[in-house]
Amino acid sequence: MKPKVLFATQNKHKRDELARLLPTIDVVMLDNDVIMPEETGVTFEGNALLKARGFAQTREMWVLADDSGLEVDALDGAPGVYSARYSSEGTDEANRQKVLQTLNGTPSSATMVSVMALVSPTGNQVTTRGQVRGTITTARGDYGFGYDPIFYVDSLKKTFGEVTPEEKSRLSHRALAVKQLIDTPLWRNFLNGTD
Ligand code: IMP
Numbered sequence: 001m002k003p004k005v006l007f008a009t010q011n012k013h014k015r016d017e018l019a020r021l022l023p024t025i026d027v028v029m030l031d032n033d034v035i036m037p038e039e040t041g042v043t044f045e046g047n048a049l050l051k052a053r054g055f056a057q058t059r060e061m062w063v064l065a066d067d068s069g070l071e072v073d074a075l076d077g078a079p080g081v082y083s084a085r086y087s088s089e090g091t092d093e094a095n096r097q098k099v100l101q102t103l104n105g106t107p108s109s110a111t112m113v114s115v116m117a118l119v120s121p122t123g124n125q126v127t128t129r130g131q132v133r134g135t136i137t138t139a140r141g142d143y144g145f146g147y148d149p150i151f152y153v154d155s156l157k158k159t160f161g162e163v164t165p166e167e168k169s170r171l172s173h174r175a176l177a178v179k180q181l182i183d184t185p186l187w188r189n190f191l192n193g194t195d
Contacts, residue, residue: 002026003191005118008051008065010036013145018066020169021178027064030055044069044081045127048117056119062190065117066174070147072099072136074108083147096139096150108136112151112160114173116181120195126186130176134160144168 004026007015015029030036037054041047044067051065069083079086079099087094112132119125132153139149141161148168149161160168169175181187189195 003193004028004061005190006030006055006059006061006063008036008055008063010034011145014066014068014174016165017169017172017174018064018178020165021175022182039067039081039084041067042081044113044115044129045117047081048115048127049119049125052117052119053123053125056121056123060121062121063119065119066114066177067117068112068114068146068173070099070151071111071113072103072108073110074106075099075102078102092146096147099136099147099150100138103136110134110136110151112147112173114177116174116177118181118184118186118190120186120189122195124186124189124195126181126184128177128180128184130173130178130180132171132173132176 002025007018007027007029009015010030010032019027037050039047041050048065048067052063056063069080071077071080087098114130115127117127134151134153136150137152140159141149144161149159151160
């Protein structure tokens with residue numbers, strides 16, 4: 001039987017990416033009717049821990065959470081931790097439009113960030129951070145989600161919206177965070193069933 005971890009997200013795209021990155025783990029996501037804690041942290045680490053700690057406590061199980069977003073250099077790092085709520089509508093399309101409209105044609109480099117938090121049933125915790133640099137461009141591609149279509153990566157000569165899920169899982173910010181996570185002592189405890 002695969003070791004089971006609760007992934008504190010209702011975002012199916014994130015869950016699919018995580019399941020692809022951790023094929024030997026049973027990644028269970030939250031039901032849609034679960035009320036998520038308000039993301040009051042001012043860092044990705046703070047928000048990832050807030051989500052993972054809350055559910056580890058109430059469900060008494062191993063919990064993973066991902067807090068992620070886009071930091072645009074010409075916008076002083078915005079939308080950053082407010083990436084999900086950048087536009088008033090809060091949809092992926094409206095968020096992307098707001099980045100492009102706010103930049104108003106100014107070229108800008110940017111960083112895609114993913115912070116993973118792992119919390120054990122007794123509250124032991126670790127966070128890891130993965131980052132990819134790119135530039136903001138007009139939307140291209142139908143793959144991915146969120147800001148992927150407007151995030152162009154030089155080494156790929158494509159936006160994240162133009163790469164297949166397999167390609168994205170080889171080099172994404174989330175892949176880099178998971179790579180570090182599986183090297184941590186707490187991850188080994190999770191696999192061993194110790195805490
Ligand atoms: P949160 O981590 O659930 O708070 O979501 C952060 C925001 O960043 C949401 O608007 C997501 O759509 C976006 N986002 C998260 N991960 C990615 C990604 O891998 N690519 C593009 N956008 C993402």
